Amino acid sequence: MTTESNKSAGSLLTEALSHVSSLMRKEVDLARAEVNENLKHAGVAIGLIVGAVVVALTALNVLSAALVAALTEAGIAAGWSAVIVGVLLAIVAYVMVQKGTNDLKLNSLAPTRTAKNVKRDAQTMKEVYDDK
Numbered sequence: 001m002t003t004e005s006n007k008s009a010g011s012l013l014t015e016a017l018s019h020v021s022s023l024m025r026k027e028v029d030l031a032r033a034e035v036n037e038n039l040k041h042a043g044v045a046i047g048l049i050v051g052a053v054v055v056a057l058t059a060l061n062v063l064s065a066a067l068v069a070a071l072t073e074a075g076i077a078a079g080w081s082a083v084i085v086g087v088l089l090a091i092v093a094y095v096m097v098q099k100g101t102n103d104l105k106l107n108s109l110a111p112t113r114t115a116k117n118v119k120r121d122a123q124t125m126k127e128v129y130d131d132k
Contacts, residue, residue: 064089 007015064085071081 060089 067085068078068081071084072078076084
């Protein structure tokens with residue numbers, strides 16, 4: 001009759017490895033389920049953002065038409081009012097594109113603070129070893 005105290009070290013090790021393996025599989029399954037749930041939430045959030053962009057573009061069209069109408073009421077011909085509003089919006093778009101492209105250049109994305117800190121740390125380590 002085998003009791004708990006009579007188990008060999010090999011069987012105890014095998015049992016422990018089996019439990020660890022089972023635990024790791026369960027952790028991976030939990031992580032996979034959590035990632036899937038987070039992706040579903042992200043999908044809903046992206047859908048809301050896309051919907052907001054569509055509504056914002058519609059609002060921009062309505063507001064542009066209102067501005068053209070206001071300029072026309074102020075005595076400017078309708079065609080010229082539309083040109084003025086179009087040019088203003090084109091200038092705003094140009095400025096936004098320039099700012100966006102400048103912000104996306106590789107040198108602006110490089111981790112400059114981290115690089116500076118690493119250089120400082122390397123210099124400190126060099127000084128410490130030079131003193132010895």
